[in-house]
Amino acid sequence: MTTTAPRSAERAVDTPLTTVPRVGGVLPRWGTWAVLAAAAALVGGLLALVGFSISLFILATALLFGVAVYLWSRVIEGRRRAKDRLVTITVTGAFLLALAPLVSVVVTVLLKGLERFDPMFFTYSMSGILGPGGGAYHAIMGTLIITGLAAVMSIPIGLLAAIYLVEYGRGRLARAITFFVDVMTGIPSIVAGLFAVALFALFVGPGARLGIMGAIALSVLMVPVVVRATEEMLKIVPNELREASYALGVSKWRTIVKVVLPTAVAGIAAGITLAIARVIGETAPLLITVGLTTAVNLNPFAGRMATLPVFSYYSYASPGIPREAFVDRAWTAALVLIIIVLGLNLIARLIARVFAPKTR
Amino acid sequence: MNTSTAAPKTTTSATRPIRRPGDRIFAGAAAGAGVLILVILAGVAVFLLVQAYPALVAAPEELPTPSAGGEGFVAYVWPLLFGTLLSATLALLVATPLAVCVALFISHYAPRKLSQGLGYLVDLLAAVPSIIFGLWGLAVLAPLTVPPTRWLEDNLGFIPLFAGPASAIGRTMLVAALVLAVMILPIVTAVAREVFLQTPLLHQEAALALGATRWEMVQLAVLPFGRSGIISGAMLGLGRALGETMAITIVLSVSGGVTFNLISDGNPATIAANIALEFPESTGLDVNTLIATGLVLFAVTLIVNLLARYVINRRRDFSGAN
Numbered sequence: 001m002t003t004t005a006p007r008s009a010e011r012a013v014d015t016p017l018t019t020v021p022r023v024g025g026v027l028p029r030w031g032t033w034a035v036l037a038a039a040a041a042l043v044g045g046l047l048a049l050v051g052f053s054i055s056l057f058i059l060a061t062a063l064l065f066g067v068a069v070y071l072w073s074r075v076i077e078g079r080r081r082a083k084d085r086l087v088t089i090t091v092t093g094a095f096l097l098a099l100a101p102l103v104s105v106v107v108t109v110l111l112k113g114l115e116r117f118d119p120m121f122f123t124y125s126m127s128g129i130l131g132p133g134g135g136a137y138h139a140i141m142g143t144l145i146i147t148g149l150a151a152v153m154s155i156p157i158g159l160l161a162a163i164y165l166v167e168y169g170r171g172r173l174a175r176a177i178t179f180f181v182d183v184m185t186g187i188p189s190i191v192a193g194l195f196a197v198a199l200f201a202l203f204v205g206p207g208a209r210l211g212i213m214g215a216i217a218l219s220v221l222m223v224p225v226v227v228r229a230t231e232e233m234l235k236i237v238p239n240e241l242r243e244a245s246y247a248l249g250v251s252k253w254r255t256i257v258k259v260v261l262p263t264a265v266a267g268i269a270a271g272i273t274l275a276i277a278r279v280i281g282e283t284a285p286l287l288i289t290v291g292l293t294t295a296v297n298l299n300p301f302a303g304r305m306a307t308l309p310v311f312s313y314y315s316y317a318s319p320g321i322p323r324e325a326f327v328d329r330a331w332t333a334a335l336v337l338i339i340i341v342l343g344l345n346l347i348a349r350l351i352a353r354v355f356a357p358k359t360r
Numbered sequence: 361m362n363t364s365t366a367a368p369k370t371t372t373s374a375t376r377p378i379r380r381p382g383d384r385i386f387a388g389a390a391a392g393a394g395v396l397i398l399v400i401l402a403g404v405a406v407f408l409l410v411q412a413y414p415a416l417v418a419a420p421e422e423l424p425t426p427s428a429g430g431e432g433f434v435a436y437v438w439p440l441l442f443g444t445l446l447s448a449t450l451a452l453l454v455a456t457p458l459a460v461c462v463a464l465f466i467s468h469y470a471p472r473k474l475s476q477g478l479g480y481l482v483d484l485l486a487a488v489p490s491i492i493f494g495l496w497g498l499a500v501l502a503p504l505t506v507p508p509t510r511w512l513e514d515n516l517g518f519i520p521l522f523a524g525p526a527s528a529i530g531r532t533m534l535v536a537a538l539v540l541a542v543m544i545l546p547i548v549t550a551v552a553r554e555v556f557l558q559t560p561l562l563h564q565e566a567a568l569a570l571g572a573t574r575w576e577m578v579q580l581a582v583l584p585f586g587r588s589g590i591i592s593g594a595m596l597g598l599g600r601a602l603g604e605t606m607a608i609t610i611v612l613s614v615s616g617g618v619t620f621n622l623i624s625d626g627n628p629a630t631i632a633a634n635i636a637l638e639f640p641e642s643t644g645l646d647v648n649t650l651i652a653t654g655l656v657l658f659a660v661t662l663i664v665n666l667l668a669r670y671v672i673n674r675r676r677d678f679s680g681a682n
Binding site for chain 1: 380382383385386387389390391392393394395396397398400401403404407408410411457458459461462464465466469470478480481482484485487488489490491492493494495496498499500504542545549573574575576578596599600602603604605606609610632635636639640643644647650651654657658661662664665666669
C-alpha cells in the first residue's frame with residue numbers, strides 16, 4: 001500500500017519548481033508528539049487547579065491537541081495538509097475511543113468478579129443458601145448442557161446445509177435457503193426464545209420451562225452462524241482439488257467427505273467455535289425458556305435449569321439480603337462467562353491459524 | 361458463485377453419471393438440512409402467529425394494561441415500539457460515525473502489520489455477552505453520565521431531549537443508547553472495514569499520484585466506494601440494536617409512556633426489554649400479548665435486515681464490473 005509518500009522524496013521533487021509558490025515546509029517529525037505532550041501538560045496543569053478528573057483530562061487534551069496541530073500545520077503546511085493531519089488525529093482518536101469500552105468492561109469484570117472467584121463458587125449450588133457463600137456450579141453445568149445440546153442440534157444441520165449450498169445448490173431452493181439464512185441471522189434472540197415458548201406451549205402446555213426449550217432457542221440463533229461460516233470456508237477450497245478427485249473416479253459424496261471437508265476443516269472448526277461463543281452468553285432466550293433454579297438440575301427434559309447468564313442477571317437484578325453477596329456472585333458469573341467467551345474466541349483463532357491448509 | 365461442481369456433471373447424452381447410493385443419501389441429507397432451515401424459519405413465524413393470535417383478537421379490557429389503560433393491543437405496543445426505535449436510532453447515530461472512523465483507521469491509517477490484530481480487537485467487542493454490557497453500563501457508565509446530564513439539564517433544559525429532571529443514578533435512555541452503540545459498533549465496523557479494504561488500489565494510487573493528501577484520497581476513492589457498505593453495516597447494526605434485550609433490561613429505568621426526554625428516570629421500555637421483564641411472571645393472555653409484541657419486533661427487524669441485504673446485494677452487482 002502506498003498511502004503516504006515519503007516527505008523527503010516529495011520535497012526533492014518539489015525543489016526544482018521554485019517558480020510555483022508553495023506554502024512553507026513540513027512539520028518536524030516530532031512535531032505532533034511535542035504538541036500532544038504540551039497539550040497534556042497544559043490541561044493537566046489547569047485541571048490540577050480546579051480538580052482532576054481522568055475523563056475530562058483525556059477529552060480536553062484530545063481537543064486541544066487536535067486544534068493545536070491543525071493551527072500549527074495550517075500556518076506552516078497549508079490548509080490541505082492541516083486538514084489531513086486533523087482527520088488522522090480524529091480517526092486515531094475514534095479508534096482509541098472504541099477500545100475504551102472493551103478495556104473498561106474487561107477491567108471492571110475482572111476487579112469485581114475476582115471477589116468470589118474461589119473454589120466454592122465452582123463446586124456449590126445455591127440450594128438452601130440465603131446470604132453469602134454458595135456458588136454457581138448448577139449454573140455452569142446448565143450452561144454447558146444447554147449450549148452443548150444446542151451445538152449438537154445445530155452443527156449437523158448447519159454443516160449439511162452449507163454443503164448443500166456450496167456443492168449441490170442450484171436454482172430456486174438454494175437461493176431461497178441463502179436468503180432465509182440471512183433472514184435468520186437477524187432474528188432477535190428474544191424472538192428465538194419466544195419461538196421455543198410458542199412451540200412448547202402447543203405441545204407440552206403453557207408455562208413450561210425446560211432446558212431443551214433453551215437449547216432449541218439457541219440453535220435457532222446458532223444454525224445461521226454455522227451455515228455462514230462453513231459456506232465461506234467451503235467456497236475457498238480450490239476447485240482443482242475436487243476435479244482431481246473426480247478424475248480419479250471418486251464419487252461426489254466421498255470427494256466432499258474426504259477431500260473438501262478436510263481441506264476446510266480448520267476454518268469450519270473455527271467458525272463453529274465462534275458460533276458457540278456467540279450463543280453461550282445469550283441471556284434473553286434462556287430467561288424466558290429455562291428460568292432459574294437454586295438446586296442442581298442436570299436433566300434438560302425436566303424442569304427449570306440454571307444458566308450462568310440468567311444466574312448473573314437475577315443475582316444482580318433481584319438480590320436478596322445481604323445485597324453484596326448476590327452482586328458479588330453476579331460479577332463472578334459474568335467473569336466466568338467472559339473467560340469462556342474470550343477463551344473460545346482465542347481457541348478459534350488458534351485453530352484457524354495452526355490447522356490452516358498449507359496449499360495457499 | 362457455486363460454479364464449483366458444475367464441471368463433472370455431464371447431463372447430456374450417453375455418458376450419464378453413475379449415481380451411487382452413497383451419493384443419493386448424502387445429497388438427500390444435505391438438501392434435507394437446507395429445507396429444514398426453511399421449515400424452522402416458517403415454524404418461527406407460524407408458532408408466533410398462532411400464539412399471538414389470542415392477544416390480537418382479545419377485547420381491549422382483557423389485555424395487560426400497565427400503560428395503555430385498556431385500550432387494546434396497539435395502545436399497548438406503541439410506547440414499546442417507540443422506545444425500541446428511539447434507543448436503536450440514537451445508538452445508530454452515535455455508533456455509525458465512530459464505526460466509519462474505526463474502520464478507516466484499521467483499513468487505511470493503522471500500520472499495515474498491526475491492522476489485522478486491531479481488527480480482531482474490535483471483533484472481540486462483539487463477542488462480549490450482552491448481559492455483561494448491561495452490568496457494565498449500570499455499574500460504570502451510568503454513574504459517569506450523572507454530572508454531564510445534570511449540566512445538560514441546567515443549561516440546555518429548554519431542549520425537550522434534555523428536559524430532565526436528570527436521573528441521580530443514570531438509568532436513562534441516554535445510557536441505554538450509549539451501551540447499545542458500543543454493542544453495535546463492531547458490527548458496523550466489520551462491514552465497513554470489509555468494503556473499505558476492497559477499494560480498488562488503482563483508484564487510491566491515482567488519487568495519491570495527483571497529489572491528494574491521504575484524507576483527500578479517502579474522500580475521493582474510499583468513501584464513495586464504501587458508501588453502500590456503510591449504509592448496509594448501519595442497517596445491520598440497527599437490526600441488532602432493535603432486538604437487543606438484556607443490556608436495556610438492566611440499564612433502563614422504565615415507567616412507560618412516550619417521551620423524548622433522554623436524561624430522566626422515566627423512560628419508555630423497549631419491546632425486547634419489556635418481554636424480558638414481564639415474561640417470567642406472566643400467565644395466560646399476558647403471555648400471548650408478549651408473544652404478539654415479539655412478533656411486531658420480529659417484523660420490524662426483518663424489514664430493517666432485508667433493506668440492509670438489498671443494499672449489500674445491489675452493491676455486489678455493481679462491483680462485479682470491477
